[in-house]
Amino acid sequence: MNLITATSIVTILTLSSTSSAFSPSAFSTVVTRTSNRLSLYRPNHYSSKHHHDIASSRLYSSNNDNHNDKSLFSSHAATIASSISTLADQTIVVKYGGNAMTSPELSTLFCQDVATLQKLGMRVVVVHGGGPMINAMLEKVGVESRFEGGMRVSTPEVVEVASMVLCGDVNKRISGGIALAGGRALGLNGRDDGLLQCTKLYGGDDGSLDLGNVGQVSVVNTELIHQLLDVGITPVIAPIGMGVKGAEDAAVVYNINADVAAGRIAGELKAARVLFLTDIAGVLDKNMELLESLTCDDIDGLIKDETITGGMIPK
Numbered sequence: 001m002n003l004i005t006a007t008s009i010v011t012i013l014t015l016s017s018t019s020s021a022f023s024p025s026a027f028s029t030v031v032t033r034t035s036n037r038l039s040l041y042r043p044n045h046y047s048s049k050h051h052h053d054i055a056s057s058r059l060y061s062s063n064n065d066n067h068n069d070k071s072l073f074s075s076h077a078a079t080i081a082s083s084i085s086t087l088a089d090q091t092i093v094v095k096y097g098g099n100a101m102t103s104p105e106l107s108t109l110f111c112q113d114v115a116t117l118q119k120l121g122m123r124v125v126v127v128h129g130g131g132p133m134i135n136a137m138l139e140k141v142g143v144e145s146r147f148e149g150g151m152r153v154s155t156p157e158v159v160e161v162a163s164m165v166l167c168g169d170v171n172k173r174i175s176g177g178i179a180l181a182g183g184r185a186l187g188l189n190g191r192d193d194g195l196l197q198c199t200k201l202y203g204g205d206d207g208s209l210d211l212g213n214v215g216q217v218s219v220v221n222t223e224l225i226h227q228l229l230d231v232g233i234t235p236v237i238a239p240i241g242m243g244v245k246g247a248e249d250a251a252v253v254y255n256i257n258a259d260v261a262a263g264r265i266a267g268e269l270k271a272a273r274v275l276f277l278t279d280i281a282g283v284l285d286k287n288m289e290l291l292e293s294l295t296c297d298d299i300d301g302l303i304k305d306e307t308i309t310g311g312m313i314p315k
Contacts, residue, residue, distance in 0.1 A: 088121035090272035091229065095262035096128040096174065097278040107177060110277070114234060115183030123229040126178075126185070126236045127265055129258035130170040131311075134162050149203045150313035154212040154255040159240075162255050163189070166238040175236040185234040190241030191253065195221045196261065198241040198254040215241045215254025217261060220268040237265070259314040276315060283308060 094114070101107055117124050134152075138145050138161050145158045152158065167189045175187035190196025198215025202208060228235050239256040243249035259276065266274035283291045286307060294302075302308040 084120050087272060089123065091123045091125065091269050092117065093125045093127065093262055093266040093269065093271045093274040095259060095274070095276045096126055097258070097276065101128070101130065101170070102132055102279075107173075108181075111174065111177030111183070112181040114178050114185070115181035118183045118232065118234060124234045125225060125229070125265065125269065125271070126174060126234060127258055127262035128166075128170060128174055128236065128238065130162075130166045130238075133165050133170055137161050137165050147310065148209055148211060150309075150311045151201070151203055151211055151214055151257055152255065154214045156213060156253075159213045159253050159255045163240045163253060167240055171236055171238040175234075178234060178236070183234060184232050185236050186228060187236045187238070189238040190215075190217075190256065190261075193221055193224050194219070194242065194245055195224055195237065196239070196241035196256060196265075197221075197244045198256065199244060199247075200249065200252075200254075213252060213254050215243075215256045217241065217256060217264040218244055220265055222268050225265075225269060237261070257314045259311075278315075280312075283312060 096110065114124050114126060131152075135145075138158065141161060143155075143157050143161055145155075146153050152162075154162070167187075171187040171189065175185040178185035188195055190198070196215075196217050197219035199218050201211055201214045201216035203211045203214075225235050239258040239261040241254040241256050241261075243252045243254070262274060262276065265271075281290050283294060283302070284307075285291055291298075291302075299308065303313060
């Protein structure tokens with residue numbers, strides 16, 4: 001499974017804090033301490049079949065010089081400690097992707113990592129998706145849905161199911177998991193205290209495609225988020241929103257793309273970091289090679305020639 005794991009969040013933050021040229025390539029290697037040796041994981045290929053052990057590949061071994069062992073570990077520890085100090089009291093927004101939630105084991109690790117970041121003094125906000133769970137429930141209840149430009153066309157029936165799955169199941173499992181891991185979390189959705197207020201989003205190149213009740217976030221209740229963060233609670237936010245207060249559609253329930261919601265929330269909070277956890281390596285070119293950096297013009301061109309398609313477009 002291609003996944004930036006929960007255990008890797010601290011390492012990613014470390015890399016991004018110590019490098020002015022941080023790029024997706026920095027996601028490629030995660031070092032964690034296991035037993036009496038260091039093990040190397042590739043988040044792009046996270047599974048038992050793709051576990052690259054430093055000792056077995058002779059890059060690092062418990063039989064190596066003990067002094068080198070301690071020096072290497074001390075170097076990593078010093079780097080992490082420096083980054084933690086830099087990010088203490090800073091806001092970190094983590095988008096937890098639907099496809100990255102399908103493994104119970106990795107979900108537990110994610111919740112443990114959020115709890116750890118809290119204890120290290122970081123202000124963590126979680127925004128989650130739940131696409132696979134929504135798809136399963138839509139199929140179960142016999143409601144059809146389709147995607148346009150990476151956005152789920154959301155009829156009232158689709159939104160009702162999405163709201164039930166995201167707010168009633170996925171959201172509470174994440175917030176509950178963080179609490180079980182020793183952290184503090186409160187599950188919310190965008191309708192709670194006007195957290196995410198939306199206008200209707202249209203799709204298509206000319207903005208004329210009716211996507212149903214898909215919302216574009218216009219207002220973020222940052223005061224609510226800050227109040228929770230100030231008392232050490234991580235808001236866990238489901239991307240189901242409402243219309244803008246006072247507008248004709250204020251009572252409409254909107255389905256919001258979780259990637260877009262996370263980006264907007266991070267921007268409104270002026271977050272120090274925003275991380276997108278997913279089960280793919282990143283944007284791949286026509287030869288399936290990872291593109292390590294992109295400009296806005298690059299992205300427009302890649303969407304036009306259909307290199308970037310589907311759910312990668314909102315990302």
